Amino acid sequence: MYIYKSWISLIDDAAGGFEAASNILLLGPSMSYAEQLAYALVKPLPGEYSIVLSTNERSAEVVDYFKFAGIDKHFVGVIDAITKSSMPSIADTQRLMFVTSPTDLTGIGIKFSNMIESIFEGTFSEDESGLFPPPIRFCVNSISTLLMYRRLDVLYQFLHILTAKLKKIEGIGVYVLNNESFDDRTISLIKQLMNLVIEVKVEGNDNFFRVTGIRSINADWKKFTVTKGQVTILP
Amino acid sequence: MYGIDDMLGGGIPEGSKVLYSMEPGVDAQLFMISTLYEALAKDLSCLVILPHTTVDAFLHDAETLRGSRMDTTGKTIVFFDAVDRERIQRYAKDRKTAAREWLGRINKLCRETRIDIIFGYFDIIYEDFGLKQGIELLSSIQSRNKPTIIIEHLNFEGEKILKKFIGEMAFDLVISIPSSSRPFPHFNFFTILHTSWSPQPKRSVPFMITAGRIIPYIPKIVVTGPPESGKSVFVAHASDHGLSVDRKGSSGETTTVAMDFGWLHRKDFDITLYGTPGQPRFDPMIQVLLKNAMGVVLIIDATKRDQLARARHLIQIITGLKVPLVIAANKNDLPGCLSESEIRDNLGIADTIPVFSISAQRKEDVLRVLESLVDFITQFLY
Numbered sequence: 001m002y003i004y005k006s007w008i009s010l011i012d013d014a015a016g017g018f019e020a021a022s023n024i025l026l027l028g029p030s031m032s033y034a035e036q037l038a039y040a041l042v043k044p045l046p047g048e049y050s051i052v053l054s055t056n057e058r059s060a061e062v063v064d065y066f067k068f069a070g071i072d073k074h075f076v077g078v079i080d081a082i083t084k085s086s087m088p089s090i091a092d093t094q095r096l097m098f099v100t101s102p103t104d105l106t107g108i109g110i111k112f113s114n115m116i117e118s119i120f121e122g123t124f125s126e127d128e129s130g131l132f133p134p135p136i137r138f139c140v141n142s143i144s145t146l147l148m149y150r151r152l153d154v155l156y157q158f159l160h161i162l163t164a165k166l167k168k169i170e171g172i173g174v175y176v177l178n179n180e181s182f183d184d185r186t187i188s189l190i191k192q193l194m195n196l197v198i199e200v201k202v203e204g205n206d207n208f209f210r211v212t213g214i215r216s217i218n219a220d221w222k223k224f225t226v227t228k229g230q231v232t233i234l235p
Numbered sequence: 236m237y238g239i240d241d242m243l244g245g246g247i248p249e250g251s252k253v254l255y256s257m258e259p260g261v262d263a264q265l266f267m268i269s270t271l272y273e274a275l276a277k278d279l280s281c282l283v284i285l286p287h288t289t290v291d292a293f294l295h296d297a298e299t300l301r302g303s304r305m306d307t308t309g310k311t312i313v314f315f316d317a318v319d320r321e322r323i324q325r326y327a328k329d330r331k332t333a334a335r336e337w338l339g340r341i342n343k344l345c346r347e348t349r350i351d352i353i354f355g356y357f358d359i360i361y362e363d364f365g366l367k368q369g370i371e372l373l374s375s376i377q378s379r380n381k382p383t384i385i386i387e388h389l390n391f392e393g394e395k396i397l398k399k400f401i402g403e404m405a406f407d408l409v410i411s412i413p414s415s416s417r418p419f420p421h422f423n424f425f426t427i428l429h430t431s432w433s434p435q436p437k438r439s440v441p442f443m444i445t446a447g448r449i450i451p452y453i454p455k456i457v458v459t460g461p462p463e464s465g466k467s468v469f470v471a472h473a474s475d476h477g478l479s480v481d482r483k484g485s486s487g488e489t490t491t492v493a494m495d496f497g498w499l500h501r502k503d504f505d506i507t508l509y510g511t512p513g514q515p516r517f518d519p520m521i522q523v524l525l526k527n528a529m530g531v532v533l534i535i536d537a538t539k540r541d542q543l544a545r546a547r548h549l550i551q552i553i554t555g556l557k558v559p560l561v562i563a564a565n566k567n568d569l570p571g572c573l574s575e576s577e578i579r580d581n582l583g584i585a586d587t588i589p590v591f592s593i594s595a596q597r598k599e600d601v602l603r604v605l606e607s608l609v610d611f612i613t614q615f616l617y
Contacts, residue, residue, distance in 0.1 A: 088291035091299065100288035101317065106257065106264070106358060106389045107287075107296075113260035113414075151362055157391035161259045 002135055004048070004172050007040050008231050014216040018196070020135070020170040023163045025191055027179040028200030033207040035141055036226040037200060038176045039065050042137035043229055044075045049119050050137045051077045051112070055102040055145035058083045062141075063096075069229020074125040079111045081145075094124060103149045105158050112138075112162065116169060136171035138162075143190060144178040152186055156193070163193045206234075236269050238451040238503035239425075242440070242613045243408070244433050249351075251407035251431070252370075253385040254400050258414040261423060265449055266412065267387040268297045271354055272305065279351040280311035282341065282376070286320040286359040302447030313344045320359065334364055334372055342377045350378040357386040366396070370404050397428060407431040435614060443505060453506045453529050453612060456605070458495070459521060459553075460534035461545035462513035465565040465595040469534055470495040470510040473601045494524060501602060502609045515545070522552060530559040530612045532604060537564035537572040537592065543581045550582060559611040561589045563604045568594040 002020040006012050018024065024041070028034025035056075043066065044050045050071075054062050059080035066076045077095040084090055084098040092098060097115065099107035118124040119134050140146070140162075146155055159175070166173045175194070179187060191197060196213035201221065208221040223234040240246045247253055247270075255266045274281050285293050293316070298304050319340055327333035353373055360369040373384050390396060390411070400406045409429040424441040441452040458466050474497025495510025509528075511521045525531070531553050535546045553560050564578055573581070575590050584590075589607055593600035 084292055085289065088289060089295045100292040103317070103359065104287045105259070106356075106387075109259040109389070110262045110264070114262065154362055154391070158259065161391070165260070 002170060004135065004137060005045055007043055007229075008233070010222060010233055011211065011214065011217065015214050018172050020172065021167040022196055023166060023173040023194045024175070024196040024198060025194040026174055026176045026198045026200070027187065028176070029180045029202060030178055032200045032202045033224070033226050034176055034178075034200040036065075036229075037198070037209065037224075037231060038139050038141055038174045040069070040226055040229050040231050041174050041198075042139040042172075043069055043071050044135075044137055046072075047131045048135040048137060049075050049077070049124060050139070051079065051115050052139045052141060053079045053081070053108060053112070054141055055081045056141055059096045059098075065229065071229070074127065077115045077119075077124065079108060079115070081108065094118060101149065102146050105150065105154070109158070109161070112165075116165070120169075133170050136166075136169060138166055138171055138173045140173070140175045142176040142178065144176070144181055147182065147186070152189065156189055159190070159193050236266070236273070236449050238440075238613075239449070241502070242427060242435075242438070243430060244435075247383065247385075247408060248432055249383055250381040251383050252405065253383070253408040254397075254406050254410065255385070255387045256390045256397060256400070256409065256411045257387065258390055258412065261412050261414045262444070263412040263423065263425070264296075264387070265300050265444060265447070266410065266425070267354060267356075267385065268300050269449060270385055271297070272301060274352050274354075275306060275310045275312065278310065280348055282313050282315070282345055282348075282350045282353045282382075284315045284341070284353065284355040284360070284373075286315070286317055286363075287356055288317055290314045290316050300447060311348055313348060313350075315341050315344060320363075330364060330368075334368060338372060338375060345376060345378060349380060350376070350382045351380070352383045352385060355384065355386040357388040361388065366399060366404070401429045405431075438613060438615065440613060445505075450500075451504045451613075453504050453609065455507055455509055455528045456530045456532065456608060457509050457511060457525050457528040458532045458534060459511040459525075459549055460513055460563075461536065461539075461542040461549070464513060464534045464536040464539075464542060466510045466513065466534050467495050468595040469532070469563065469565070469601055469604075470497045470508050472595060472598045473497055473499055473508060473605055475499045494520075499605075502606050504609055506605065506609070513545070515548075518552070521549070525553065525556055525558075528556070528558055530561075530608045530615075531556075532561055532563055532608060534563045534565050534595070535578070536566050537578065538566050538569050540573065540581075543578075547582055550584065559608060559615045561591065561604060561608050561611065563595070563601075564590060564592050565595050567592040568596070 003017045005017040026034055026038050042050045052062050059078035062078045063073050067073055080098045081102045084100045090098050097111040122128045163173060177190060198209055198211050200207060200209045206223050208223050210219050210221045211217050212219050225232050257263050294305055323333055323336040327336050355373055364372060397409060401409055411426045411428050424439050426439040428437050441454055443450050443452045458470050460466050476498045478496055497508040499506050509524050511524050533549060536542050578590055591604050595601055
């Protein structure tokens with residue numbers, strides 16, 4: 001089974017990375033490094049692909065993040081649920097696709113399928129690696145925004161289908177959820193769809209994370225920072 | 236829509252309630268968009284309810300999908316969009332108030348207009364009001380006539396909700412477009428689950444999207460029959476494009492040693508033809524070629540009674556597969572042909588299996604057989 005490097009030494013040293021078909025919930029408060037950590041986790045290695053569903057920032061900003069992290073943007077696709085509301089005539093490209101708002105789960109589902117299909121068909125990027133099935137990292141940033149637009153039970157059904165599809169194609173998914181904005185029932189329901197949970201907390205000016213779901217790693221809080229897409233664990 | 240209207244007995248009757256039910260991830264928004272384009276082309280006045288998007292974004296998406304701008308010049312089309320919904324959401328305290336405000340706003344939009352068709356993107360309506368109230372809301376829109384209601388719905392609930400649409404909600408036409416079980420599909424298919432105006436059984440048809448159109452697709456029709464009955468000629472004359480793998484046989488005639496392959500567009504369907512060899516030594520290969528066939532044409536040389544035993548054997552193989560079968564009695568331009576009743580008696584086939592007297596040299600004969608088979612396929616209960 002393919003192992004996806006996590007880019008976090010603690011995880012990669014202990015477990016080699018994330019097993020294919022993992023779905024990872026990233027819980028963190030606002031103003032934390034949760035979002036940067038999510039993007040860092042889905043940075044594609046050569047031969048891999050990343051797809052980001054962005055409900056919070058424009059695709060240009062998402063692509064910039066990966067560019068600054070030294071990633072070839074030709075292997076990064078973005079489903080942008082922000083830009084089209086102000087630019088209705090913006091056209092899809094192979095790697096940048098647009099839906100009008102996070103409300104449009106039909107559109108999001110179709111764009112996700114289309115991107116996966118183009119990766120499998122080898123038309124996503126000019127420089128395909130030939131790995132099959134192609135390793136795909138998928139990030140939803142964020143479930144919190146989707147929950148503001150759609151009811152929990154509807155979103156649960158939608159995420160159930162997305163996570164199942166990720167498993168089937170042996171990809172990994174990282175889903176960002178603000179744990180300060182939603183009640184325990186919501187969080188525990190979303191957790192049911194996941195194999196791993198990474199929590200982020202902020203104390204003073206410091207960010208900490210802990211991982212639940214990998215046996216070889218204890219669930220202690222680790223201080224960390226993210227700079228240009230690099231996750232560094234601090235003493 | 237190409238081919239689909241024929242399957243529905245000519246189209247959708249006025250005043251019907253229609254559901255296009257899409258499973259998540261299926262790129263099938265063109266069903267609704269195509270219906271809207273056709274309605275406008277027929278000068279029908281339309282109300283489009285799209286609470287998930289804005290009018291400008293919708294028009295742009297429709298143009299991208301269809302490949303042409305929606306022609307609204309001189310047409311009557313009114314929209315209720317995400318902006319309208321948000322405005323109502325801001326001050327409506329509860330579901331009941333929201334429903335009243337929705338209806339008020341829509342009726343105001345339609346006041347000066349005789350609405351023929353209501354197009355509703357149902358996801359948000361369902362989420363905001365529930366199934367029953369959502370449909371009631373659409374049904375209570377004031378119009379001078381009884382408008383046709385067409386909705387597109389993202390189906391997370393599978394058959395359960397489809398049964399409700401058919402039973403409790405009394406929808407007249409329910410078309411389901413399921414998602415592929417594979418990571419990505421070779422082709423999608425739609426299933427006509429229910430039509431209130433015709434007794435046709437549930438049936439599924441693969442489709443492809445080509446140049447902004449939904450094209451029903453028959454991925455495999457097999458053409459088989461005894462040796463030298465005219466299979467390769469049939470495939471060659473049927474196809475817009477094709478090829479044949481032949482070698483010279485002991486009789487001096489060419490014989491197919493692998494298969495014939497052809498592609499054609501007919502009766503609004505894209506069709507792929509596979510012609511088999513005829514000799515018994517190729518039987519294992521014929522069975523492989525028959526796998527997943529949607530229909531079979533069995534060709535016999537109507538001037539050769541001695542071929543009928545071989546034809547009977549092939550019919551035995553085919554009937555085990557439970558696929559539509561038609562018989563083409565070839566070479567009717569030559570003397571000494573068997574009559575239809577002689578063929579039926581000798582082959583022992585049921586009256587439901589059509590027998591065509593043809594010459595495979597005549598393209599119109601060949602296409603008549605295929606058109607009949609396409610009709611058979613679209614009505615066949617697989």
